[in-house]
Amino acid sequence: MNQVMEVLMKRKSVRAYEEREISAEVRAEILKATLRAPTAGNLMLYSILDITDQKLKDKLAVTCDHQPFIARAPMVWVFLADYQRWYDYFLASDVEGLCSRRGLTLEKPSESDLFLACCDALIAAQNAVIAAESLGLGSCYIGDIMEQYETHRELLNLPPYVFPIGMLVFGYPTQQQKDREMTTRFDEKFIVFKDCYRRLDKEEFDEMFGKRKLPKGKGMEDVTNFGQVMYLNKFGADFSIEMRRSVREMLKAWRK
């Protein structure tokens, strides 16, 4: 395995950190790699917030579904899907005047632009993950930054065409985190198809999830399979319901 493959294959999410600062040089290296990520049309449809204020970290640890390790991470970056910068530039460039001379209506950022900006932001984020890993740091995505749209808009001063699509927390992993087992992945036959998409049948699902243990305990008495566990813990959980509400609110502002 070459070194890049080794970094990719050994990475795991890290949620506990040594009390060790990340030097300015290391931060700069990670940022350099982040900004070299591929970007749609070379537009760089994203911005990054480097969260340095401890009080703000503390708040995000609460608003992002109560995950205290966020507050303890020495480096916290919020990745924003950002069409505001381009739209403001168009306005500053009198694109409105150009459009009216040509009998065109000025196009506003739409859902497709949001999707593209989200792609850009997350692709850049993944460069940061890999760069950090290669420098001995661990990281963890925080998807819950998509929740609490109104609160995050206020806290982070976000205009309408900016949405926090992901947050990354970084730090040097503790020994326990280094020793922790890696997570498993589904067999590729359930994930990769030739040419056309294919829906899986019951038998395949049984094979896919068969080895997973059912949790026992309170609230799980009537649960009979892993699909039910995952529905309760993820898709139907409070954080997912809040994320749906929050993204719907954001879309209203984006579409206005």
Ligand SMILES: Cc1cc2nc3c(=O)[nH]c(=O)nc-3n(C[C@H](O)[C@H](O)[C@H](O)COP(=O)(O)O)c2cc1C
């Ligand atoms: C989009 C996205 C959102 C995530 N959000 C969270 C999160 O809010 N909290 C957390 O602890 N882990 C989060 N994770 C990390 C996943 O739980 C982790 O990647 C997954 O369990 C696989 O483990 P591994 O990264 O160690 O291989 C997120 C990962 C992704 C890609």
